[in-house]
Amino acid sequence: MTRISPSFADITTMRVGGSIARFVEPRSRVGMIEAVEDADSAHLPLCVIGGGSNLLASDTPFEGVVVRDARRNIDVLDQAAPREGNDLTVHVNATAGTNWDDFVDFCVRMGLQGVEGLSGIPGTVGASVVQNIGAYGQEVGAEVEAVEVWDRLEKKTMTLPAADMGFGYRTSALKKSMYDAPGRPAESFFPTPRFVVLSVTFALKHSAGGRVDFAQLAGALGVDVGAQMETSVIRAAVLSVRARKGMLEDPGRYDTLWMKGTKQSVEAKADAEGSGDGDASTMVSDSSVPDYDRWSCGSFFINPVLSADQAAVLPQEAPRFAIAEAQGGSSVKTSAAWLIDHAGFHKGYPRERNAQAKATLSTKHTLALTNRGAATAADVIALADEVRVGVKRAFGIELVPEPVILH
Ligand SMILES: Cc1cc2nc3c(=O)[nH]c(=O)nc-3n(C[C@H](O)[C@H](O)[C@H](O)COP(=O)(O)OP(=O)(O)OC[C@H]3O[C@@H](n4cnc5c(N)ncnc54)[C@H](O)[C@@H]3O)c2cc1C
Structure with a gap:
């Protein structure tokens, strides 16, 4: 072919x-x-x-x-080294092209703790450190030891320790190299950062147990926030909560010519099904039926981080989460989903007035913009602009898109 x-x-x-x-x-x-x-x-x-x-x-x-990057290798670096004292740290290196959830699956099976809350996030290990992926109380940056990169400016390879990665809420030094200001692409190094990730080394803990750090997840598991659970149980709960919100990929994409082979556990699952062996995986649906709520970039807007003055003029009932700034002081994060919903854009918008709309908000999650099967990029951008302008008009807050938008 x-x-x-x-x-x-x-x-x-x-x-x-x-x-x-x-x-x-x-x-x-x-x-x-x-x-x-x-x-x-x-x-x-x-x-x-x-x-x-x-x-x-x-x-x-x-x-x-x-x-x-077609390389999809995971290596446990400390495999042969004796453990020192009570240090349970295990270093694992994965090449940039490794599917992120294949990596999480591997770690949980190996009894390594640290990334189980990030189960089911689509994408690759390489990109995970670009926007410092996060969910359910975990962020990838907290588990990174070092990132091996190709510097496109200096034309050399480098190993960036985690301290030099500038990790923050959905950002990193790599992501910042693409923008002059939030949402404003730089002339150079866009849509790909100055530093191209070749591989990532993680420092994980040898432990079959993890901490449930997020209220929604604790609710799904029927435990209190802070409870200790097996990482495999946490992973299964995260996958099921994500599935309910349409926040897993459409598994059907891995049957297509250009995606086949890029996610190992899809093939493993097909083999397991062939042999009658079941498994918890991200592929929790019938791939023959497209679930258009999954045809998205996940959350389309970043939760706005506001100064104390901006937060003060938000309606009383708007969510507010205090976050500590790296340079000291604190600011307030609010919920982009809440702002969008309260600006009048509800789940499925604008389907209630236009059943033929090709791009809509997800019917399960206000923050995801979705392609209902025949949308163009222009349809998605038009919807994003409508939402952005509506939120600005209602609350005076400028939403910043999370995905990289290639004009
Ligand atoms: C259904 C769904 C749910 C999601 N849920 C979450 C979530 O819970 N939390 C979260 O944080 N994100 C979430 N996302 C967003 C997305 O999964 C992450 O941002 C992910 O890390 C993107 O990985 P990717 O490989 O697909 O990146 P791509 O979309 O391929 O690329 C994104 C950017 O990274 C750059 N990039 C890719 N590879 C490299 C590399 N090797 N070196 C340097 N730059 C590179 C690209 O050039 C581009 O700028 C979700 C997305 C979807 C579709």
Whole structure:
């Protein structure tokens, strides 16, 4: 079968976006570096893509190079080393192209604690550190030891310790290298950061138990926040809560030509089903029926972080979470979903007045913008703009998109 190039619609979870002039899938570390450097030295637009789950590509053709790391290796670095004293730390390295949930699944099976709350987040290990993925009380940055990168400016590889990664709420030094200001792309290094991730080394704990740190998850498990549970139980609960909110990927995408083979546990599950062996996995639905609530980028807007003055003028009942600033002091995070809902955009919007709408809010989650099967990027952008303007008018707050938007 001839594989020429996919379109962005073929390789993103939103399933929109135009054709790609050149698509490269390197199978080695040096191949990754060469692919990036070839594009940069030819001054071609470059997009390093992982699972395409945080990317909204434009409908117009992309006249550049899209690089997808085909390496999917996980290595336990301390396997042979004796444990020192009571230190239960285990270092695990994963290549950038490794599917994120394959990595979580591996860690939980190995009895390693630290990432179980991040079960079911789509995408790759490489991109996980770009926006410092987080959910249910965990953030990936807290478990990262170091990130091996290719620096596109200095043209050399580097190992960035976690302290140099600038991790914050849905951000990192890598993400910041793409923007002049929140939501405003920089001239250089957009839509891919200055530092291309080659692999990530995690420092996890050897423990089959983890802490339930999030009220919604504790509720689903019937325990108090702070309770200790088996990591495998936490993982299963996270997957089921995410499934109810439409916050898992549509498994059908891994049956397609351009996504097949990029997520190992899909094949493992198919094999297990063939042998009658069941399993808890992210693939919790009938893949023959598209669930359009899953055709999204997940949360489309970041929860706004407000100064004390901005927070003071929010309605009394708006959610407020105090967050500590790295440079001292504190600010207040509110809920983008609450703002959107209370600005009049409810689940499924605008389906109640336009049943044919091609892009709508998810019917399960206000914060996800979804493609109902035939949307274009322009449809999704138009909906995002409508919501952004509506929230600004109602509350004076400017929502910032979470996905990388390729115009
Ligand atoms: C249903 C759904 C639920 C989601 N839930 C969550 C959630 O709970 N929490 C959360 O934080 N996110 C969530 N997301 C967002 C998304 O899964 C994460 O942002 C994820 O890390 C994106 O990974 P990716 O490989 O798909 O990145 P892509 O979309 O492929 O790329 C995103 C950005 O990362 C860059 N990038 C990709 N690979 C590399 C690399 N190797 N080196 C440097 N840059 C790279 C790209 O150039 C681009 O700028 C969700 C998305 C969906 C669709």
